[in-house]
Amino acid sequence: MQLKNYIDGKWIEIDGLQYIPVINPANGEHLATVPLSTKHEVDKAVEAAKKAQKKWALVPAPKRAEFLYEIGFKLKEKKEHLAQILTKEMGKVIEEARGEVQEGIDMAFYMAGEGRRLFGETTPSELADKFAMSVRAPIGVVGLITPWNFPIAIATWKSFPAIVAGNTVVWKPSIETPLMAYEMAKIFEEVGLPDGVANIVFGTGPNVGSAMVEHPDIKVISFTGSNATGSKVAELGGKHLKKVSLEMGGKNAVIVMDDADLNLAVEGIIWSAFGTAGQRCTACSRVIVHKDVKNELEEMLVSALSSLTIGDGLDPTVKVGPVINKAALEKINHYVQIGKKEGATLLAGGKALTSPPFDKGYYFEPTIFTNVKNEMIIAQEEIFGPVVSIIEVASLEEAIEVNNSVKFGLSSSIFSQDVNKIFKAQRDLDTGIVYVNAGTTGAEIHLPFGGTKGTGNGHRDSGQAALDVYTEWKSIYVDYSGRLQRAQIDTEN
Ligand code: UN1
Numbered sequence: 001m002q003l004k005n006y007i008d009g010k011w012i013e014i015d016g017l018q019y020i021p022v023i024n025p026a027n028g029e030h031l032a033t034v035p036l037s038t039k040h041e042v043d044k045a046v047e048a049a050k051k052a053q054k055k056w057a058l059v060p061a062p063k064r065a066e067f068l069y070e071i072g073f074k075l076k077e078k079k080e081h082l083a084q085i086l087t088k089e090m091g092k093v094i095e096e097a098r099g100e101v102q103e104g105i106d107m108a109f110y111m112a113g114e115g116r117r118l119f120g121e122t123t124p125s126e127l128a129d130k131f132a133m134s135v136r137a138p139i140g141v142v143g144l145i146t147p148w149n150f151p152i153a154i155a156t157w158k159s160f161p162a163i164v165a166g167n168t169v170v171w172k173p174s175i176e177t178p179l180m181a182y183e184m185a186k187i188f189e190e191v192g193l194p195d196g197v198a199n200i201v202f203g204t205g206p207n208v209g210s211a212m213v214e215h216p217d218i219k220v221i222s223f224t225g226s227n228a229t230g231s232k233v234a235e236l237g238g239k240h241l242k243k244v245s246l247e248m249g250g251k252n253a254v255i256v257m258d259d260a261d262l263n264l265a266v267e268g269i270i271w272s273a274f275g276t277a278g279q280r281c282t283a284c285s286r287v288i289v290h291k292d293v294k295n296e297l298e299e300m301l302v303s304a305l306s307s308l309t310i311g312d313g314l315d316p317t318v319k320v321g322p323v324i325n326k327a328a329l330e331k332i333n334h335y336v337q338i339g340k341k342e343g344a345t346l347l348a349g350g351k352a353l354t355s356p357p358f359d360k361g362y363y364f365e366p367t368i369f370t371n372v373k374n375e376m377i378i379a380q381e382e383i384f385g386p387v388v389s390i391i392e393v394a395s396l397e398e399a400i401e402v403n404n405s406v407k408f409g410l411s412s413s414i415f416s417q418d419v420n421k422i423f424k425a426q427r428d429l430d431t432g433i434v435y436v437n438a439g440t441t442g443a444e445i446h447l448p449f450g451g452t453k454g455t456g457n458g459h460r461d462s463g464q465a466a467l468d469v470y471t472e473w474k475s476i477y478v479d480y481s482g483r484l485q486r487a488q489i490d491t492e493n
Contacts, residue, residue, distance in 0.1 A: 001031075001032040001033070002019060002032070002033050002035075003022075003032055003033065003034045003035065003178050003179075003182050003202060004035070005035065005037060005041055005045070005199075005200060005201050005202060006182075006185035006188070006189075006198075006199060006200040007041070007044050007045045007048055007196075007199045007200075007201070008044075008045075008048035008052075008195045008196045008199065009189065009193075009194070009195030009196060010195075011185075012041070012044070014035065014037070014041065017035045017036060017037060017038070018035070018036045019033040019034065019035050019036070020033060020034055020036060020175065021033055021034075022034055022089060022175075022176075022177075022178060022179060023325070024088045024089065024091075024361075025090070025091040025321075025322040025323065025324055025325060025361055025362050026087075026088070026091055026311075026312040026313060026314070026321060026322045026361045027312060027360045027361050028360040028361060029088070031088060031089055031179065032178070032179060032182075034175050034178040034202050035202050035203070036175070036202070036203050036204060036207065037201050037202055037203035037207065037208050038203070038207055038208070038211075039207065039208075039211040041201050041203070041208070042170065042201055042208055042211040042212055042215060043211075043215070045170045045199040045200075045201050046141055046170055046212075046215050046217050046218060047217075048195070048196035048199055049141040049168040049169065049170050049196055049197075049199055049217075050140070050141050050168070050217050051196055052168045052194060052195060052196025052197050053138070053140055053141055053166075053167065053168040053196075055194070056138075056163075056166060056167075056168055056194060056197050057138045057166040057167075059166075059194075061114075061115045061116070061118050061164065061165075061166065062115045062116050063115075064115055064163065064164055064166065065111075065112040065113070065114065065115020065116065065164050066112070066115070067163070067191055067192075067193050067197075068108050068109075068111055068112035068115070068160055068163065068164055069108070069109065069112045070191035070192075071108050071160075071187055071188070071191055071193075072105055072108030072109045072112060074187045074190060074191060075101060075104050075105045075108060075187065076105050078183070078187070079098060079101045079102070079105070080098070082097075082101045082152065082180070082183055083097035083098040083100075083101050084097070084314070085179050085180065085183060086100060086101065086151065086152065086177075086179075086180055087313040087314050087321070088179075088314070089151070089176075089177050089178075089179045089180065090148060090149070090151060090176075090177050090180075090324065091277065091313055091321040091322040091323065091324060091361075091362075092276050092277075092279075092313055092321055093313035093318050093319060093320070093321050094313055094314055094315075094316060095316070096275060096276055096313075097313070100150055100152055100153045101152060101153075103150075103152075103153035103156070103445055104152045104153050104155075104156040106444075106445045106446075107153070107156040107157055107160050107445045107462070108156065108160060110160075110445055110446050111160035111161050111163075111164045112160075112164065114161070114164050114165075114467070115164050118136050118164070118165065118467070118471075119136075120133055120134050120135035120136060121133060121134050125477065126487060126488075126491050127479070127481070127485045127487060127490065127491060128481060128485075129479065129480050129481035129482075129485075130477060130478065130479045130480065130481060130485060131477070131478040131479075131480065132475070132476070132477050132478075133475070133476050133478075134473050134474060134475045134476070135473075135474050135476065136165060136467060136471035136472070136473065136474075137166075137471060137472050137473075137474040138165050138166030138167045138470070138471060138472075139167055139219045139220050139243070139470060139471065139472050140167060140168075140217070140218075140219040140220075141167065141168055141169070141170060141217055141218050141219060142158075142162045142167045142168070142169055142170070142218065142219065142220040142221070142222065142470060143169075143170050143171075143172070143212040143213070143215070143218040143220065143221045143222070144158045144159060144162070144169055144170070144171040144172065144221075144222050145172050145205070145209050145212065145221065145222070145223040145224070145225065145233070146158065146171065146172070146173050146174060146224055147174050147224050147225045148174035148176035148177040148324055149276065149279045149280060149281070149324070150280075151173060151174060151177035151180035151181065152180045152183075152184065153445075154224050154461070155171065155173065155180070155181065155184060157445065157449065157461040157462050157466065158222045158224075158461060158466075158469075159171060159198060161466040161467050161469070161470050162220075162222075162469075162470040163193075163197060163198065165467060165470045165471045167220075167470050168196060168197050168198070168199075169197065169198045169199065170199045170201060170212060170218065171198065171199065171200050171201070172200075172201055172202070172203060172205075172208045172209055172212060173200065173202065175202060175203065175204060176324055176325065178202050181200050181202070182200075184198075184200075185198070185200050205229055209229075209233070210236065213233055213236045213237050213240070213242065213244075214236060214240060216240070218242070219242065219243065220242065220243045220244075220245070220469065220470065221233060221237050221242055221243070221244045221245070222244075222245040222459075222461070222469055222470075223244065223245065223246050223247070224246075224247040224248075224281075224461070225248065226248060226249060227248045227249050227382075227454055230246045230247075230248040233246065234246060234457060243469070244457065245456075245457070245459035245461075245469045246456050246457045246459065247281070247449070247450055247451075247455070247456055247459075247461055248281070248408075248454065248455050248456060249281055249382040249384075249408050249410070249454065249455060250281045250282055250283070250285075250382060250408045250409075250410030250411055250440075250451065250455060251285055251286060251379075251380065251381070251382055251406040251407075251408045252272075252282055252283060252284050252285060252286070252408075252410055252411040252412060252413075252431070252440040253284065253285075253286035253287065253288050253402070253403045253412055253413070253440070254268060254269050254272065254284045254286070254287050254288070254412075254413045254414075254415065254439060254440060255288045255289075255396075255399045255400075255403060255412070255413065255414040255415065255416075255425065256269075256287060256288070256289045256290065256293060256297055256415045257290050257293075257396060257399070257414065257415065257416040257418070257421055258290040258292040258293050259416055259417050259418050259421075260290075260293065260415035260416050260417065261415065261417065261437070262293060262296060262297055262300060262415075263300070264415060264437060265297065265415040266297070266300045266301055266304050267304075267439075268284075268413065268415065268435075268437075268438055268439035269284055269287055269301060269388070269439060270301070270304050270305075270308070271439050271441070272284035272413070272439030272440045272441045272442075273285065273287075273366070273386065273388040273439075274308055274319070274320050274366045274386045274388075275319075275320075275441060276321075276441075277320055277321055277322065277323050277364070277385060277386050278383070278384065278385045278386035278387060278388075279323060279324065279328075279384055279385065280441050281410055281455075282410055282411040282433070282440050282441045282442075282443065283384075283440065283441060284388060284413070284439055284440045284441070285382070285383055285387065285388055285389065286372075286379060286388065286389050286390075286391060286402075286403075287301075287388055287389070287390045287391070288391050288393055288399045288402050288403060289390060289391070289392060289393070290392075290393060290394070290395075290399070291392050291393065291394055294370075294390070294392050297390075298347060298368075298370055298390065301347075301348075301368060302347060302348050302368065305348050305349070305366055305368070307319070308320050308366055310353065310358075310363055310365070310366075311357070311358075311363075312361070320366060320386060322361040322362045322363050323362050323363070323364055323385055323386075324362070325362060326362060328362065328384070328385065329352050329362040329363075329364060331383075331384070331385070332352075332364050332383060332384075332385035332386075332387060333352055333364070335377070335378055335381070335383045335385075335387060336350050336351075336367060336387060338377050338378060339369050339372070339376070339377075339378040339387075339389070342373075342376045342377060342378065343371075343373075343376075344369040344370070344371060344372045344373075344376060344378060344389065345369065345370045345371045346367070346368075346369055347368040347369060347370045347390070348365075348366065348367065348368045349364075349365035349366050349367030349368060349386070349387075350365065350367050351364075351365050352364050352365075353365060364385055364386055364387075365386070366386045367386060367387040367388070368387075368388050368390065369387070369388070369389045369390065370389075370390040371390070371392075372389040372390055372391050373391070374391055374402050374405055376389075379391060379406075380405075380406055380407070382408065396416075396421050396424065396425065399414075399425075400424075400425060400428045400429060403429055403430070403431075404428075404429070404430040407453055407454040408451065408453060408454050408455045409430050409431045409432060409451040409452030409453040409454070409455050410431055410432055410433060410450070410451035410455040411431055411432070411433040411434075411435070411440040411441070411443075411451070412429040412431040412433070412434050412435070412440060413434070413435035413436070413438060413439055413440045414426075414429070414434075414435075414436055414437075415437055416436075416437075422436050430452055430453065431451055431452060431455075432448070432449070432450045432451035432452055432455065432456070432460070433449070433451070443462070445462050445463070446462070446463055447462060447463045448460035448461075448462060448463040448464075448465035448466075449461045449462040449463070450465075
């Protein structure tokens with residue numbers, strides 16, 4: 001199957017474009033080919049989106065929302081079909097793939113509900129016989145750049161609030177996982193979303209991504225991906241005075257205090273560190289443990305690893321699937337070598353699996369380092385794979401300091417049964433998301449998603465907060481006094 005861009009409600013095949021294969025990371029199977037589009041295709045998509053936006057903004061929001069309800073029902077109907085494709089192109093295990101599709105369904109219905117809210121504010125005027133209000137206005141054409149690790153959920157976090165608020169969308173999905181975008185485009189077509197409201201252009205960051213960020217008619221860019229790319233997007237977007245919303249990396253920690261329920265902590269760590277083969281921006285990659293329970297926790301973690309079957313995620317007994325590609329496997333391996341050189345103790349795992357039945361895919365063993373010092377590279381940089389570092393501390397204060405010492409601030413978690421420690425921790429952990437007695441993953445779509453410091457630039461995906469990215473506040477004053485009343489001057493009478 002040769003994928004096509006979806007522009008202005010049509011599937012566009014372009015002569016002379018280069019196509020590259022889409023590969024199943026579990027077994028090397030060739031799934032499809034994806035075009036590497038150019039600035040020309042971006043221009044076409046923006047032109048269509050700009051034309052469509054004028055009309056779309058005039059459709060009453062509850063009517064716009066009806067399309068999202070329809071999309072939600074379609075996603076529900078196709079949940080299993082989509083999950084199967086998602087596992088094949090991305091590698092996550094089938095149970096998690098179903099969960100990701102569910103995240104998209106939830107987002108569709110949540111944002112569809114927004115069509116009958118999109119609340120503004122009324123405010124008393126300082127002058128008599130004058131009415132003041134502020135409303136959310138759509139911004140125009142928005143550009144979405146989404147990653148391969150949550151190819152459907154993250155796309156819905158961004159496109160649904162944008163669409164319900166009256167914007168139109170040009171979306172560049174990751175070329176690692178274009179099949180999910182293709183499936184979404186089919187759904188847009190099936191529900192009759194008006195032409196040009198959602199457009200998809202396949203291609204690379206340097207070509208399609210840059211052309212989007214530089215395009216004068218794209219007013220907002222929402223990006224999820226690496227810090228290196230995110231800062232380039234911010235720089236280029238800044239030059240064009242564009243609103244840029246960034247969601248980037250994490251170096252998320254689970255804190256385990258001496259009074260924690262250790263069985264629960266182990267379950268939380270294993271799920272957050274090795275689920276999705278550690279390829280979540282919310283993944284747990286550090287365990288900050290109180291010295292009194294360190295040995296016991298380590299033993300329990302190592303023994304829990306034996307329950308983690310590695311393999312093709314379509315097999316329902318498999319718990320850890322492959323990583324996305326060869327480059328990812330090499331990067332993870334590189335960090336493991338660094339950890340060894342830095343003097344951390346390898347407690348479990350540490351190797352890529354290269355002999356049959358793993359030789360055709362990209363598999364890395366769940367890996368645990370201990371005796372990790374906070375200043376080590378493996379304790380500071382995002383690895384984006386199934387590797388976790390255990391760091392010992394002597395108090396809650398030290399745990400919080402270690403947690404906050406990294407350049408990222410996405411998610412954190414504390415296992416404790418002491419309400420005083422828990423409340424102190426939720427206040428002082430410098431991350432956009434804090435979990436108590438749960439791992440670092442599993443954000444729900446109706447709460448803001450994002451982080452502090454190097455994780456973002458102050459914006460949030462999901463929840464009501466997402467609407468702030470895709471709308472502009474417009475303040476409206478209606479003077480019904482019949483005379484010219486000057487604010488700040490005529491207020492004394
Ligand atoms: C991501 O890894 O980029 O909170 C998103 C979670 C998921 C989303 C992760 N709901 O782990």
